Amino acid sequence: MPKLIVFDMVSLDGYFVDARGDMSWAKSPAPDPEYQAFVEGNASGGGVLLFGRITYELMAGYWPTPLAARNDPVVARRMNDLPKVVFSRTLAAASWSNTRLVRDDLAGAVRTMKRESGPGLAILGSGSIVSQLTQAGLIDEYQIVVVPVVLGAGRTLFEGGTERRGLVLAESRAFANGNVLLRYHPSA
DSSP states (O other), X not given: OOOEEEEEEEETTXXXXXXXXXXXXXXXXXXXXXXXXXXXXXXXXXXXXXXXXXXXXXXXXXXXXXXXXXXXXXXXXXHHHSOEEEEOSSOSOOOSTTEEEEOSOHHHHHHHHHHSSSSOEEEESOHHHHHHHHHTTOOOEEEEEEESOOOSSEEOTTTTOOSOOOEEEEEEEEOTTSOEEEEEEEOO
């Protein structure tokens, strides 16, 4: 049974996007070979990528470009090659390579994907998707990278959640660029 993993970057004050919806603050200006190797290793893990509309449009607007291929060739290749599912009631079409559009029943569609054999599933960004699937009890692991920046305002990953969810720390890892990976599993 495929596991559903969330991979997101958050500011020290807990936001995954700033007040304008921007995520550019998450890209470290200082090169860190260890962190870059971690990102490339994560991207090489395979699986199916799950997105909400906003994150999908951001990703589809960058990863297929020559700039992405030049700046981050390993990750760009994987992002373009991997199968993707975008959940949206408003998106007319999903034209990025290997993308399927699902218009309704987010939790039901993910339950079906988790029952099928195949690769794992990963949510990148997509705070509303993370929140809904957390409340449905469908996420198996959270990989959260805390970036050493304070935004002051923005959106949290769990906005709109109504139930408390306990988590168990599985791993923590600090990088030279100041980023800290925190891996959590839902508590039993």
